[in-house]
Amino acid sequence: MKKILLILILALGFTACNIDDDGPSISYNYVEILDATLPQYFVVDEEYKIDITYDLGSECNTFNNFEYSGRRHQEHDSIYEFYVNAVVAYDPRNIENCTDTGLTETKNWTEDFKLNSDQYDVIRFNFLSGRKNDGTGEYLTKDVLVGAPDDQETEEPTE
Template sequence: MKKIILFLSIAFSFAACNIDDDGPGISYTYVEILDATLPAYFIVDEEYEIDITYDIGSDCNTFSSFEYNGRPHQEHDSIFEFYVNAIVSYDPNNVANCTDTGLIKTTNWTENFKLNSDQYEVIRFNFLSGTNTDHTAKYLTRDILVGEPEDTPEETTE
């Protein structure tokens, strides 16, 4: 009985390996964010839609996700920064209808954003928009004020 179990476990381990599959897997890459539509200001506990337009690269790519994180600004404690990256995937095993002729697509994405604190005066969004010649990240930066702007009194003429 022990020999049968040993033989079956060895047989299953060889059957699980497919040595014919040496093709590449799905790859992910960042793409350029072209524009972002944001409100003029954020009010605490309100929810906002943020439209992000990005270049998908070609019709061989599929939008995967947005990667974003936030942190307080290093020098100004009144600013909170978000860094946003758009990610697409490419599956070389699924290219039956794919024609990589340099076709560029731009798609909008909406994320619901809710600010939970008025601890910061400015929310700074840094959208990855490419790389510089020295291969450092280049960002499209938008600063959004926190709190409704004060109404300016109308000028009176006497």
């Protein structure tokens, strides 16, 4: 009985792993963010749309989502930073049918980006725009002031 059980387990082990699996295989990749449309300033509890333009990379890529994280600036307590990445999905088995046609798309990052606190004077957005030779990220950085300017000047935030 033990020999039959051992043979069945070995047979199952050999058939369970099929290296010729042609099932779906989706991969995800970060793509270059080219531009972002931001307001001149944020007013607490107001909702804003932020449009982000990114390089799709290939006609075989499809937009997946934006990944982001936020944290207080390490040196300036009055600055809050967001790091934003655009993520696309693609099937790596189909790359021979794909061409890089320079496609770009613009998507809305969040439909209701809302600042809930006036704790910070500046919200800094760092959009992943490429990679350096050492693999670290390069960022398109844009600052947005918090609160309407006291005077009615149309001063542009620094980038």
